[in-house]
Amino acid sequence: MITGSSCLPPPHRKWRPALPTSMQMLFLLGIKRQRLNFLPFWKRRGLGEKKGLLGWQVRERLPWGEEFGCWCQRSVSSEGVPSSAGGRRPLSRPRPLWRREDWAPVRPGTREEPCSSFSEGTKGYSLCLSDARLSPARLSHLQLLRHTMDSAAEDKIQPILLPGSSCPGPEWPEQERAEQLARGAALKWASGIFYRPEQLARLGQYRSREVQRNYFLEARIKSVVQSYLEGVQTGVWQLTRALEAVQGTRKALSQARHLLQGLSQTSQTLAPLREHVVQHRQLQVLTQLLPRLQAVPAAVAHTQTLIDAQRFLEAYASLRELEQLQEEAWVPLGGLELPIFQGLGLLAEALCQAVEAAVGAAGRLAREDPALLVAAVRVAEAETERTILGQAPRDWRQRCLRALQEGLQRAHFASPALPEPGALAGWLEALQVALPAELATAEALVAPCCPPNYNVVQLWAHTLHSGLRRSVQQLLSGPELGAADTFALLHWALHVYMGKEMMGNLELGPEADVSQLQPLLTSENIEQLETAFVAHVQVSVAQWLQKALDGEVAEWSRQQEPNTDPSGFYHSPMPAIVMQILAENIQVTSLISDSLHRRVHDMALSELGVFLRSFSDALIRFSQDHLRGEAPHYVPYLLAAFNHQSALSSSLSVLLPDGETSGVLAPIQAALDDVQKRICRLVLEALQGELQPLFASLPSRRWLLSSELLDGVCEQTSHFCQDFWRVRKPAVQLLLAEAERTVVLQYLRALMQGRLVCRGADERTQAAERLGHDAAQLKELFLGLGLEESTHCAPVLLALRELFSLHDPTLLGLEVAGLRQKFPDVSEDHVSALLDLRGDVSREHRQAALSSLQAGPPPSPSSGRRALFSLVPTPTPSLSSCLPSGPCS
8 A cells, every 4th residue: 555645754754855767766665565675676677768758677576477567767967867748947056857657558578559548637647457358347447446446536535635735736856756656556455455346345445454554654743844844943942042142141241341441431530650660669669778879989990990900800790790780770761871881881891991901912911811711701691691782792701702803913013014025034933942942831821711612722722823824925926036035934833833842842731732723824825926036036046147157258268278177077067056056956945845946946956957058059159259369278268168068067956856867967958969069069169160271282292202291280270179188087088089080170171172183003003002001100199198099090091002003993992982881971072082083094994983983782771870070072173161970960
């Protein structure tokens, strides 16, 4: 049976509106002898769609084997959301998913095909019962049931409302839905119960039972509504009481506000009275302090007297009493400062300045009056953390420390105390004594007078160091220091200051903490000083070397020979002076730093090279003076200069730095060799000038007949070379060898001039003999002069003798080839000149000899002979002197 319904929802269930998107529907089934079930129909049967319509079928098998089905059809919008047939209801307001007009018959086994239908008024409710397999008797019973239902529908039966219900009709969509579900369930139940005719007799019993059941349900609903109404009544009563309480509180607050406004007006009338009370209290305090206030001027004067007398502790105690009195008067007066206390600030500042002055002379006071120093420090410490009348603390400790630092710097590094140019070394020596004494005084006398947190020794060391560093920077920023001052500053700053005599003293305790001191000279300062020192030293060295050269050049114009040493060699102090100047400057800079030592060494070598070039230029001017006849002892002074270069060359090792190879001296050695070659060349030019007149008659008939011409050459050469022994070895051997070579060259040049042509075999034999005799005589000459080995005279003259002693002219080719093997520089012109001197060589023999000169084997490279013939001009002699390109060329 279909149960009764009410307009109110069950009190125990939260109301939820229908959700059209979920399409969730429930059947309310109330069948006899069955409990009420809420059955989601889509879980029991299939869900179908067709052509924009959504249809649901609920099929149940009846007790007699037939099926009963309900089918709901609703249109679907283009968005896929179910909507009403006419589309009148908006989507935002969901309507019941199941309406009476949505019912349509469903035949068993078919879908969407109605079998028969009947309507209930305008609601469009239809029912379909499957009658395909019903008997005529059963069909009559069903038609009776349809008639009964139609008559009930036409009578528009409305549900019975409970007394007191306020719902005239189905206002909620859920109520209408529930009614539809209940009717459907009732029809299903009735079709099953009254399927048989004999069961229709019990229709009255079923009706009465259902009426009783409806009454029971209505009674329960009424009781529930009554309980809800009682709760609402209780809530309304409580809200009324709360409203009354709120109104009472509001009224009380209004009264309190009026009272407070009256009190504020009353307090304004009492303001003058309060002012009088404050004035009365101030007068009372002043009356009590009046005797003490009257004594303030006298106390201020007394305190000033104590300060002037350097009685710091008593002055500080008096100042504290005055400031305490000021505070006692300041607080009751509300921050009002009395004019009588206006001088206390100046008095405190005077005491602080006196304390600073005492602490600034701590070194002197520690020796003379340590009690005064202790008193000053105690006053500064007591006043460091104390505040007066809300002011910032007086930091007298820091002021005293600054005064201490300023006093130290003023005593040792004041601007007027900076040294004058040239006096820097003395100033540094004074500091070398004064600074360690100050540190000793600080450690032994000043430190016990001060608290440990002062770190007196460290403060002393760092203050002295910073003052010294600032003074040094002032010196460097001032006028440029001289070479002596620069050297003194570099040596003192890099070696003395941090050495054992000063800051590195072992007696200085670890309190000094000298390891944290910054370098006295920065790397830029050192670079600046080294550059300036090298520049000054370079100027000085250049001047001294020029003076030494000028003195040597002045000696060359004397009317006497050069001085000699005890061994008889020519001697001059110039090489020793030059090497001493350079070596001392290099050696002294090794005491500063390696970089300065290397710079000065490079500078010294550069200046030595300049000196050698100047010396070479002086030799050229000396030779010009000789040509003008203004150098009476030309050759002896050249030989003395030869000794000078030898001495300089042997002393170059003094300039070689430790650990350096001799390669650094290669440019200087090359310059010395050039000067030595120039001296040798000048000596040989002088020898050549004396021998040229003697060789003008050679060769000649007189030369063939006697050795008189060569004797003169030997005598002149011996006279010229008689002073060569005053040149030290090995230079003397070089000079003798070059002199021998010069004589041979002059001899060959005379032969090549073509002054003599042999007339026959006898003259050729005499010429060959003369050549052999001359070779022996020249060799004996130079060996007698001290030459260790003759390498020029015998070979060339003996080779020419073989050429002249040959009787068969057809063999001249062999002799010419042999001559070229011994002397590779011989040319066709030289051979032609010699063949002309023979006087018996035909054109054919000459061509054959010259051809053998070209076709002969190349000369042996191991011969090692120096050029001779290439220095001999042909066929006519040159007027200008021609010297060989040997060691002296």
